[in-house]
Amino acid sequence: MGEKRYVCSVCGYVYDPAKGDPNNNIPPGTKFEDLPDSWVCPVCGASKDQFIEE
Amino acid sequence: MTFKAVEIAKDVYWVGAIDWPLSDFHGYTTYRGSTYNAYLVVGDEVILVDTVKKHLFKEMVKRIASVIPLEKIDYVISNHAEMDHSGALVELLKYAKPKAIIASQMGAKNLKMQLHNLPEITVVKDGEEKILGGIKFKFIETRMLHWPDSMFTWLPEREILFSQDAFGMHYAVSKIFVDENDRHTVEWEMAYYYANILMPYSNLVLKLLERVEALGIKPKIIASDHGPIFRGNDVTWAIQLYRKFALQEPSKRAIIVYDTMWGSTELMAKAIADGIVSEKVEAVLLPLSKTKRSDVATEILYSGAIIVGSPTINNTLFPSLADVLTYLFGLRPQNKIGAVFGSYGWSGEATKQLVEYLEKMKIPIIGEVKCQFVPDDEKLRECFELGVKVARELKNICGEKQNG
Ligand SMILES: [Fe+2]
């Protein structure tokens, strides 16, 4: 439990590993580090490297 | 003197510019031009909220000068870094020497990358309050509504909300308030603007409306950056409209977006529409030979189904469909169902490509009709049946919504 959450530095969206990103086929429980490199912020489209640890 | 300011509330002036001839706003067809609204708040000090497009700098300056000399401006607040609101800033700084230019964190970043040689920008945090000229200003970040830098400026004592592009519309008017203009036109232009600018961020719009309520913000005036200003009961009306737009609830209305080479795909479109209408559901044909992409955006906002048709030309779908579907993909319409159709001569790749577009947009596809060359009666019957199927599905969805 308690995997780290990451915030998009562009739009403020929070990636919560507990929730994942089901709309984009990322199941709950997926760690931020395990997101594919092609994954982008579902709100603003920013790439993974724009995210910072909460 | 020409170009005067308009007092919209005590000590608060509209000092924007009217772009009557504007017909194209980055690909968005503006039938009624636009305005770029800048506002001047005159307390013990003078605060300018947003500016205008670069080429209308002089108009704004004259309106400001009708209230106070330019050099009296103490602060400039940039609610939105996009150049229709920041474009005149660099020019302004040649004549005015404000103590601070105020923007959100992303605003400071985005302004610097668009307007080079800006002085240091004062960053305000989400929810931060400042007393400027004896008047309280509260800054509320509205990230991605519709840019990362966007924010609201709220004057709690005056109950005025400066909302930048939110609640805006491209509508050039000489009468500054919504209640002085034709309401149907205002509503249409609001929907048109919402569909083309804010639709992708509908979830955030709903969250923001909740947050505004939770913060106890009940504006007497909403002054956006484009078009006329809301006051009195129009404020509630505008907020309700935005809630409706943002919910994107499906309606019993289907749009048929198509293009045609020799009239066959068009015939199919008409037969599908006939099937839809036979089920007492509204059908709207949008031939791309005459429909602007920005109009398709509004039509989809108002509809529950999108049916797309394309002939196949050199093994590919028609370019006009690729244009509109690329645009719609970015706008992320929600709660729609779809169908595809098209006529072809020998290979017929277009319908498959249309399916791919809709799948990418996560729109469930109800059916597909392909026709080699010209549709005969049997093929038209098939099109009619597709229309019936889509209409029944729509009624199903809308019925469920009403009962649930
Ligand atoms: Fe904008």
Ligand SMILES: [Fe+2]
């Ligand atoms: Fe704008």
